[in-house]
Amino acid sequence: MLNIEQLVAFVAAAEQGSFSAAARHLGKSQSSVSIGVNNLEVDLGVTLFDRSTKYPKLTPQGVRMLSQAKVLLRQAERIRNYSQSSVDNVEDILTIGIDPLLPFSIIESAIEKMSQRFPFTQLNVLRLSADSLTSAVSNNDVDLGFNIASDAVPEGLDFVSVGNVEWVCICSPDSMFADMPQVSNETLIGERQIACRSMVENAVLRAQGLFSQEVWRADDQEDVVKLVEQGIGWAVVPKDLMLEKKSMGTLIDFRPEFQRHEMLMSADVLWKSNAQLGPAAKYLCEILGAL
Incomplete structure (x- = not known):
C-alpha cells in the first residue's frame, strides 16, 4: 500500500x-x-x-x-x-438570493474571497424578487439575501448594508435623448420606458425612477438593457450595467430633469435573526460589511 x-x-x-x-x-x-x-x-x-x-x-x-x-x-x-x-461545520452548500435589481458586481469580489477561504463550499445563486427573497430567507430556503432597500426590513430578519448602487438613465445612441443636454420630465413621460419588474415593485425606486405613461416590463436587468440597445425605449438601471455597453458604443447615459443629484440606493444583505450562520456565510457577511 x-x-x-x-x-x-x-x-x-x-x-x-x-x-x-x-x-x-x-x-x-x-x-x-x-x-x-x-x-x-x-x-x-x-x-x-x-x-x-x-x-x-x-x-x-x-x-x-x-x-x-x-x-x-x-x-x-x-x-x-x-x-x-x-x-469546523463549514457549509457544504451556501444558498444566496439576489434581487434582480442588484448587479452581481457588488458582491463578486467578496464571493471570490469566500471561495478561496472555503473551497469545499458549493455556492447556489438564485435571482428572486424582493417579496420572494425575504420570504425565502424567513423560510430558511436561502441563507443570505441581497436586495435594494425599500420598506423596513421584515421582523425576524437582520441586515447590514453592503454598499450603494448608483442608478443612471440610459438610451440608445440613436435616441432623440442622445443629443439633449437635459431631458425634461414632460419628454420622458411621453416616451416608452423599459423597467425591471422588481423596480416597479420597489416602492422607493418606483417613486424616483418610474416616469413614463407607457412602461414595458422585464424580469431581468440584462433584458432591459438589450431592449434599450435596440432603441425600443429608455431605462433607469444600475450604473455598473451601463459602463461596458457605453464603452462599446451601444448605450449612452443622459441627464434627466428629475435627477438633480446622484441617484443612490443602499444594497443590503439579509439573514434570519435566529439562524446559525455557518463559517462561510459569516465570512461573506464580514467581508461585505467591511467593503
Missing part, C-alpha cells in the same frame, strides 16, 4: 535535486528521506532514482511516477482540508 510520507520524500528528493536537500526542505534527517524513497521503490517494484552519479537522477519510471505522486499528494491534501472543514 502506498505511504503518503514515502511519496512526500520522493517528490521532495526529485524537486530539490538530492536526498540531503530534500531532508533540509522537509526538516527531516537525510537517512529518513533515503529510507522512505527506498521503501517506496520496494513497494512499487521499480527503481525511481539512478544513484550511480553524484546526485540522484530520476529514471524514466521515476519521471512518470513523479507526476502521479504529485496528483496523489494534492488529493490527499484536499481530503485533509475537507475533513477539517467538516470538523
Whole structure:
C-alpha cells in the first residue's frame, strides 16, 4: 500500500535535486528521506532514482511516477482540508438570493474571497424578487439575501448594508435623448420606458425612477438593457450595467430633469435573526460589511 510520507520524500528528493536537500526542505534527517524513497521503490517494484552519479537522477519510471505522486499528494491534501472543514461545520452548500435589481458586481469580489477561504463550499445563486427573497430567507430556503432597500426590513430578519448602487438613465445612441443636454420630465413621460419588474415593485425606486405613461416590463436587468440597445425605449438601471455597453458604443447615459443629484440606493444583505450562520456565510457577511 502506498505511504503518503514515502511519496512526500520522493517528490521532495526529485524537486530539490538530492536526498540531503530534500531532508533540509522537509526538516527531516537525510537517512529518513533515503529510507522512505527506498521503501517506496520496494513497494512499487521499480527503481525511481539512478544513484550511480553524484546526485540522484530520476529514471524514466521515476519521471512518470513523479507526476502521479504529485496528483496523489494534492488529493490527499484536499481530503485533509475537507475533513477539517467538516470538523469546523463549514457549509457544504451556501444558498444566496439576489434581487434582480442588484448587479452581481457588488458582491463578486467578496464571493471570490469566500471561495478561496472555503473551497469545499458549493455556492447556489438564485435571482428572486424582493417579496420572494425575504420570504425565502424567513423560510430558511436561502441563507443570505441581497436586495435594494425599500420598506423596513421584515421582523425576524437582520441586515447590514453592503454598499450603494448608483442608478443612471440610459438610451440608445440613436435616441432623440442622445443629443439633449437635459431631458425634461414632460419628454420622458411621453416616451416608452423599459423597467425591471422588481423596480416597479420597489416602492422607493418606483417613486424616483418610474416616469413614463407607457412602461414595458422585464424580469431581468440584462433584458432591459438589450431592449434599450435596440432603441425600443429608455431605462433607469444600475450604473455598473451601463459602463461596458457605453464603452462599446451601444448605450449612452443622459441627464434627466428629475435627477438633480446622484441617484443612490443602499444594497443590503439579509439573514434570519435566529439562524446559525455557518463559517462561510459569516465570512461573506464580514467581508461585505467591511467593503
